[in-house]
Amino acid sequence: MNIQFKKGVLEICVLSVLAHKDCYGYELVGEISKRIDISEGTIYPLLHRLKDEGYVTTYLQESAGGPSRKYYRLTEAGRNEEHEQKEEWMRFAASVNALLEGKNDAAD
Amino acid sequence: MNIQFKKGVLEICVLSVLAHKDCYGYELVGEISKRIDISEGTIYPLLHRLKDEGYVTTYLQESAGGPSRKYYRLTEAGRNEEHEQKEEWMRFAASVNALLEGKNDAAD
DNA sequence: ACACAGTATCTTGCAGTGCAAGGTACTAAC
DNA sequence: GTTAGTACCTTGCACTGCAAGATACTGTGT
Incomplete structure (x- = not known):
């Protein structure tokens, strides 16, 4: 990919x-x-970024067969950000699709 | 954006x-x-990459009111690449959309 | 006891790419 | 001769995904 x-x-x-x-x-x-190929070396730095930006909080929880798990929960700011970025992605994807389909008129 | x-x-x-x-x-x-905000500092290096990779050829043509224009034309390899990348984009966008819609089953 | 696989977290350094900023040069208009 | 528009190009920075590796806990097999 x-x-x-x-x-x-x-x-x-x-x-x-x-x-x-x-x-x-x-x-x-x-x-x-x-859905999308992804590795751990990508997720952890990303989660730390999100925490630094105040979009998530964390809490620890014990696991049955392994080390403790650090759970991530969206904050209010995180939910707003999720909503905004989702809309931006939708607009962006639509723009790219229009370009790939050769629609020259920017109106649609 | x-x-x-x-x-x-x-x-x-x-x-x-x-x-x-x-x-x-x-x-x-x-x-x-x-459709998408883009600057010249992005396009020219990208075009040179595409030429290095053999996806485009260039030819010069005079312009009425300004310096000569360097036209870019897709090669056969470029057309194949265009086709493949287009399909990959479609698959990718569909995967992201499925994720954002919270579909947990990777089957669809 | 020991090795190993699976779970779970994290860090370091590298690679690819978009962009701001700047430079060059030609033409036309004022 | 100065400005605006067209047209090309380069340099260095910033961001982000990832390979690779480190750490550590639990359970299974020998």
Whole structure:
């Protein structure tokens, strides 16, 4: 898969998954990997960015067969950001599709 | 507009416009800017990459009111690449949309 | 006891790409 | 001769995904 396509899109993907349920990092990789190839080295720095920006909070929870899990939960700011980025993605994807289909008129 | 969204997408946008007609760089900026904000500092290095990779050839043509224009024309390899990248984009966009809509089953 | 696989977190350094900023040069208009 | 528009190009920065590796806990097999 084209790596470049993912740039910036993974952030809204993570926000979107977290909008449905709290997740820990390892789980997020699994969820998103169903659709888009992604590695752990990408998710963890991204989650730390989101925390620094105030879009998520974290809490620890013990796990049955392994080390403790750090869950990530969207904040109010995170939900707003999720909403805005989702709309921006939709607009962007529509623009690209229009270009690829050769529609010259920017009106539609 | 989110800069990161554009990564890798501009290449297929350029290929797609060139698939419809030959263009010179300055013209491409205008065509694509109707849909997606883009600057000259992005287009020229990208066009040189495409030429290095053998996806386009160039020819000069005089202009009425200004310097000569360097037109870019897709090669056969360029047309194949355009086709493949277009399909990859479609698949990718569908995957992202499915993720954002919270569809958990990777089957669709 | 020991090795190994699976789970789970994290960091470092590299690579690709868009862009701001700047430079060059031609023509036309004022 | 100065400005605006067209047209080309380069340099260095910023952002982000990823490979690779480090750490550590649990359970299974030998």
